[in-house]
Amino acid sequence: MTITFLGVPTGGPALLPVYSFRVPAGFPSPAADHLERHISLDELFELRAPHVYLVQVEGDSMQGAGIFSGDLLIVDRSKDAEHGDIVIAAINAEPVCKRLHKRGGVVMLQSENPSYPPRYVMEGDDLVIWGVVRYSVRDHAQ
Amino acid sequence: MTWSSGVLFATACVIMRSDQVFALIDCNSFYASCERVFRPDLAKTPIVVLSNNDGCVIARSYDAKPFVKMGEPYFQCRERLKRHGVVAFSSNYALYGDMSERVMSIIESMVPAAEVYSIDECFADLTGVQGSLTQFGREVRGKVLQRTGIPVGVGIARTKTLAKLANHTAKRLQSHTGGVVDITTDFERDWVLRNTEIKEVWGIGRRMTEHLQSMGIQKAMDLAKADPRMLRDKFSVVVEKTARELAGVPCLELDEAVPPKQEICCSRMFGKRLSELAPIKQAVATYTGRAAEKLRAQGSKCKRMRVSIRTGMFNPDELHHAQGALVELPYPTNDTLLLTRAATSAVERVFRAGYRYSKAEVLLLDLRQPGEFTDDLFAISQPVASGRLMSVVDQINDRYGRGTMRAGSVPRTPDWGMRRELMSRSYTTKIDQLWRVW
Numbered sequence: 186m187t188i189t190f191l192g193v194p195t196g197g198p199a200l201l202p203v204y205s206f207r208v209p210a211g212f213p214s215p216a217a218d219h220l221e222r223h224i225s226l227d228e229l230f231e232l233r234a235p236h237v238y239l240v241q242v243e244g245d246s247m248q249g250a251g252i253f254s255g256d257l258l259i260v261d262r263s264k265d266a267e268h269g270d271i272v273i274a275a276i277n278a279e280p281v282c283k284r285l286h287k288r289g290g291v292v293m294l295q296s297e298n299p300s301y302p303p304r305y306v307m308e309g310d311d312l313v314i315w316g317v318v319r320y321s322v323r324d325h326a327q
Numbered sequence: 328m329t330w331s332s333g334v335l336f337a338t339a340c341v342i343m344r345s346d347q348v349f350a351l352i353d354c355n356s357f358y359a360s361c362e363r364v365f366r367p368d369l370a371k372t373p374i375v376v377l378s379n380n381d382g383c384v385i386a387r388s389y390d391a392k393p394f395v396k397m398g399e400p401y402f403q404c405r406e407r408l409k410r411h412g413v414v415a416f417s418s419n420y421a422l423y424g425d426m427s428e429r430v431m432s433i434i435e436s437m438v439p440a441a442e443v444y445s446i447d448e449c450f451a452d453l454t455g456v457q458g459s460l461t462q463f464g465r466e467v468r469g470k471v472l473q474r475t476g477i478p479v480g481v482g483i484a485r486t487k488t489l490a491k492l493a494n495h496t497a498k499r500l501q502s503h504t505g506g507v508v509d510i511t512t513d514f515e516r517d518w519v520l521r522n523t524e525i526k527e528v529w530g531i532g533r534r535m536t537e538h539l540q541s542m543g544i545q546k547a548m549d550l551a552k553a554d555p556r557m558l559r560d561k562f563s564v565v566v567e568k569t570a571r572e573l574a575g576v577p578c579l580e581l582d583e584a585v586p587p588k589q590e591i592c593c594s595r596m597f598g599k600r601l602s603e604l605a606p607i608k609q610a611v612a613t614y615t616g617r618a619a620e621k622l623r624a625q626g627s628k629c630k631r632m633r634v635s636i637r638t639g640m641f642n643p644d645e646l647h648h649a650q651g652a653l654v655e656l657p658y659p660t661n662d663t664l665l666l667t668r669a670a671t672s673a674v675e676r677v678f679r680a681g682y683r684y685s686k687a688e689v690l691l692l693d694l695r696q697p698g699e700f701t702d703d704l705f706a707i708s709q710p711v712a713s714g715r716l717m718s719v720v721d722q723i724n725d726r727y728g729r730g731t732m733r734a735g736s737v738p739r740t741p742d743w744g745m746r747r748e749l750m751s752r753s754y755t756t757k758i759d760q761l762w763r764v765w
Binding site: 235236238239240242244246257263275278279280282315 | 430
């Protein structure tokens with residue numbers, strides 16, 4: 186496994202690095218001209234975009250996709266859901282997180298856990314795709 | 328007379344060739360639609376939203392309209408609503424405010440310029456948009472619906488007043504129009520003007536409607552054709568402008584920047600009747616804190632405030648009392664602590680034992696913008712330290728949530744606070760109240 190160290194994320198979205206003016210006279214910092222903004226997870230996840238929402242998962246039906254109970258999902262409502270996307274959907278008004286299968290006239294909501302059978306969407310079922318899951322956030326200290 | 332109407336006619340002709348296009352975009356049953364976003368089980372269930380303290384009905388989904396009137400007290404309709412399967416919610420302004428911001432920023436990203444007119448409607452300038460305006464309206468509607476789940480209606484016309492009317496028509500004839508109506512052409516505009524009652528016109532209130540009707544002005548078309556000079560002489564320049572706008576002459580521009588308010592008010596009913604001074608002082612301190620936040624948010628200071636309390640006014644078995652006090656402040660200020668001291672000592676003066684109070688109001692008056700007035704050299708002004716303290720307080724509350732840092736006289740969870748027993752979760756603004764999916 187390779188690990189790329191990205192830097193220290195900031196707590197808030199608008200913190201800018203500021204150098205103290207009380208730098209003692211003498212050798213100036215060679216980094217002063219190369220200061221860049223801190224990395225922001227808000228920006229990476231587009232958390233402030235009007236079409237991005239946070240929802241919370243309950244249950245283990247998606248653990249095969251690395252989504253566990255209690256995880257936060259970052260959901261994008263600006264995209265049309267494609268075959269293979271993990272989606273937030275309402276199937277007969279019940280909110281679920283599943284992988285969307287639509288091939289050969291078959292629409293199906295798949296769990297990523299062998300103990301949950303796929304849910305075929307039949308005529309008479311009411312399926313609304315609410316949004317597409319872009320990222321998940323997991324607290325590993327829990 | 329002939330001369331002046333000739334001039335007016337000429338002006339009208341010149342401006343009518345203008346290519347300005349306005350849209351009025353508004354959310355359908357906004358509060359009820361917000362409640363549905365995270366409740367797919369309620370997609371086909373009629374919904375009403377109640378005012379503060381669950382007092383009366385302030386919003387209804389379309390399918391709830393047959394069962395309840397706007398403004399009806401909740402205790403009167405509660406049983407009826409239950410019988411018809413209508414679900415009631417307390418007003419959840421955290422949710423509505425966040426959804427409104429999302430809707431508005433999506434619209435703003437699509438149009439050349441926009442003016443947010445209220446929590447659920449905005450005017451947009453579509454001048455110069457190429458291609459079919461109806462198609463453009465549908466794109467706005469589709470994008471907002473997909474990204475927020477909130478359905479909007481779009482009215483498009485040559486003036487703001489006509490855009491409002493087009494929007495009204497889009498709503499009235501929802502199934503024919505798909506929620507988008509473009510009346511930039513004379514033919515469509517005239518059809519709408521002929522088929523709209525005068526009382527539906529933006530800015531024409533009930534009294535004005537009666538006046539106009541007595542003059543034989545029944546339809547919007549009649550007003551569009553009325554002599555604008557006569558309307559100004561008989562009523563006001565506002566009515567004159569409305570008539571011109573209906574005739575297709577733009578008189579109202581897009582106000583992109585909201586001018587600072589001239590007075591700021593925070594007034595709320597208590598969750599229950601209060602007959603002791605102590606909790607009333609807490610409430611007044613709380614409202615003062617909120618009003619001061621609004622004051623600082625628009626960068627103003629105030630020199631005067633009015634604090635008032637009142638009992639319920641309608642129950643015949645209760646003693647009625649309403650009184651206010653005007654407070655002159657030592658200098659123009661936006662310091663919560665100074666304002667709170669002034670407000671609580673004012674309410675001590677107007678409070679009378681033996682009454683059951685239901686409401687308090689804090690009104691900040693004589694508002695001043697920095698640089699707007701010149702004080703004399705020796706006048707006392709707000710100490711710099713207070714200004715700094717307030718800006719730190721505002722930053723802390725902005726970051727960690729409203730009320731994190733507050734005056735000592737403001738309780739965290741008061742027992743006189745708003746009754747909101749039917750409130751949905753703050754799905755989009757509180758990390759511990761997110762929508763749960765399985």
